[in-house]
Amino acid sequence: MTPSQAAPPYRATDRTVPTRVRERASHDRELVHSILDETSVCHLGFVRDGAPVVLPTLYGRVGDVLYVHGSTGSRPLRMAGQADRGLEVCLTVTHVDGLVLARSAFHHSINYRSVVVHGTARQVTDPEEKRTALDALVDHVVPGRSSDSRPANAKELAATAVLRLDLDEVSAKVRTGGPGDDPEDLALPYWTGVVPVVRGYGAPVAADDLDPSxxxxxxxxxx
Amino acid sequence: MTPSQAAPPYRATDRTVPTRVRERASHDRELVHSILDETSVCHLGFVRDGAPVVLPTLYGRVGDVLYVHGSTGSRPLRMAGQADRGLEVCLTVTHVDGLVLARSAFHHSINYRSVVVHGTARQVTDPEEKRTALDALVDHVVPGRSSDSRPANAKELAATAVLRLDLDEVSAKVRTGGPGDDPEDLALPYWTGVVPVVRGYGAPVAADDLDPSxxxxxxxxxx
Structure with missing residues (x-):
C-alpha cells in the first residue's frame, strides 16, 4: 500500500494517550478495526445516577461507525433516547492472547489486544441506517448471516433501539512477547514463558426443530 | 449439600435486578464465584471528569472480596487513593459460550455468562492484606503460581497499588440453550442452531532464556 492510500490514524487525545506504558498504545486505524472485527461482544460503560455501569453487549461496525442495539425498554437505550445530547459511553473490546508467567510475581502479565472508544452514543432514527446497522450487528456475529435469515419486520424494528457511536476518540493497546524479568532474577529456578490462550468454534449444533433437509x-x- | 450449608445468595438491589429478561438474572453466590473464577480479566468501569471509562484489567478473588491492582501511577488507582471515600466502580466479567443463530435476524443472540459487581473500590493499605491480594491475583491467572515465583520485594510492593472491592451488590446473568424463534418462522428455510465458542490453552512456550533444566x-x- 502506498502512503497516500494508507488509512490515517485516529487522533490522539488526552483520553486516548495512556499515562503509562505508552509504547503499547496505538491509534492505527487498521489495527483498531482488526481488533474490533475479531469478536462481537464489547463492554459498554455509561454513567447512571453518577455511578459507572458496564454491560456486555453485541456490536457491529460499518466503516468508522459502531452500532449497539437493545430493546427500546433497556436502560442505556432509554437514557440515550431521552437525552437530546445522547449518552456518553466508553466501549471496550479485549482479546486475551496469552498468560505471561515471569520468574517474579511482579512481572506476571497478560498478552492482549484491546480497543477503547470514548464518545457520545446517539439513537439512530433514520430507518435506512437502522436496517444497515442491524444487518451489521448480525454480520458481526457471523459474516454473511444477515442475508441468510429473515430480516426484521416493522414490529421488531419498532421494538429495537440502535445506538450509533462514531470511531473518533479511539485507541488500541497491545502487549505481545515474553516475560520481562529483571536481570537479577534470570537465574531463579522458576519456569517462565507464555501460555497461549486460544479461542475458536466448536461444531455447529442444529436446533432440535431444524428441518434436516x-x-x-x-x-x-x-x- | 444440605440447605444449612448452602451459601446465601447476594442481596437483590435496584441495580442488580434487570429491568428486562429477569429470568436470566441470578444472585446465587456459587454461580457468581464460578463465573468469576473461570477467567482472570475483567472490565473495570469508573467515572472520570463525569465520563465513563472502561479498562480491561486482571483481578483476583479471596472469598467475597475482589482485588485489582496496578501501578501507583495509573489513573484509576490514583483516583481511588486520592478520594477518602474510595472510587465507585462497576466490575464486569463475561464469558461468551455460543453464537445463537435464529431463523429471524431479530432473535439472534449470544449464549453467555456474566457477572456485574457494583461498589466502592478502596486502596488496600494493610501490608498483610496487600500480599494476600497480590498472591490471589497471580493465582487467579494460574492456580498455584504464586508459590512458584519470586514474591514481590519492598520496592515492587511500594510501586503497586491494590484496590479492594467487596462482593455485595452483585449479580450474574446467564443465557443458555437454542434460538427462540417465533412460531410463524419455524418453517423458514434457514439453518438454525448454536455455534459453540470454545476457549482453551495452547502448549506453554518457554522463554528464550529459560534454563532447559x-x-x-x-x-x-x-x-
Missing amino acids: VPLPAYLSAL | VPLPAYLSAL
Whole structure:
C-alpha cells in the first residue's frame, strides 16, 4: 500500500494517550478495526445516577461507525433516547492472547489486544441506517448471516433501539512477547514463558426443530 | 449439600435486578464465584471528569472480596487513593459460550455468562492484606503460581497499588440453550442452531532464556 492510500490514524487525545506504558498504545486505524472485527461482544460503560455501569453487549461496525442495539425498554437505550445530547459511553473490546508467567510475581502479565472508544452514543432514527446497522450487528456475529435469515419486520424494528457511536476518540493497546524479568532474577529456578490462550468454534449444533433437509451453510462450516 | 450449608445468595438491589429478561438474572453466590473464577480479566468501569471509562484489567478473588491492582501511577488507582471515600466502580466479567443463530435476524443472540459487581473500590493499605491480594491475583491467572515465583520485594510492593472491592451488590446473568424463534418462522428455510465458542490453552512456550533444566510445572501441564 502506498502512503497516500494508507488509512490515517485516529487522533490522539488526552483520553486516548495512556499515562503509562505508552509504547503499547496505538491509534492505527487498521489495527483498531482488526481488533474490533475479531469478536462481537464489547463492554459498554455509561454513567447512571453518577455511578459507572458496564454491560456486555453485541456490536457491529460499518466503516468508522459502531452500532449497539437493545430493546427500546433497556436502560442505556432509554437514557440515550431521552437525552437530546445522547449518552456518553466508553466501549471496550479485549482479546486475551496469552498468560505471561515471569520468574517474579511482579512481572506476571497478560498478552492482549484491546480497543477503547470514548464518545457520545446517539439513537439512530433514520430507518435506512437502522436496517444497515442491524444487518451489521448480525454480520458481526457471523459474516454473511444477515442475508441468510429473515430480516426484521416493522414490529421488531419498532421494538429495537440502535445506538450509533462514531470511531473518533479511539485507541488500541497491545502487549505481545515474553516475560520481562529483571536481570537479577534470570537465574531463579522458576519456569517462565507464555501460555497461549486460544479461542475458536466448536461444531455447529442444529436446533432440535431444524428441518434436516436444510444444509449447514458454507459461512458456518468455514468458521 | 444440605440447605444449612448452602451459601446465601447476594442481596437483590435496584441495580442488580434487570429491568428486562429477569429470568436470566441470578444472585446465587456459587454461580457468581464460578463465573468469576473461570477467567482472570475483567472490565473495570469508573467515572472520570463525569465520563465513563472502561479498562480491561486482571483481578483476583479471596472469598467475597475482589482485588485489582496496578501501578501507583495509573489513573484509576490514583483516583481511588486520592478520594477518602474510595472510587465507585462497576466490575464486569463475561464469558461468551455460543453464537445463537435464529431463523429471524431479530432473535439472534449470544449464549453467555456474566457477572456485574457494583461498589466502592478502596486502596488496600494493610501490608498483610496487600500480599494476600497480590498472591490471589497471580493465582487467579494460574492456580498455584504464586508459590512458584519470586514474591514481590519492598520496592515492587511500594510501586503497586491494590484496590479492594467487596462482593455485595452483585449479580450474574446467564443465557443458555437454542434460538427462540417465533412460531410463524419455524418453517423458514434457514439453518438454525448454536455455534459453540470454545476457549482453551495452547502448549506453554518457554522463554528464550529459560534454563532447559527447569521442568514444566505440573500446574501448567494440567491446564
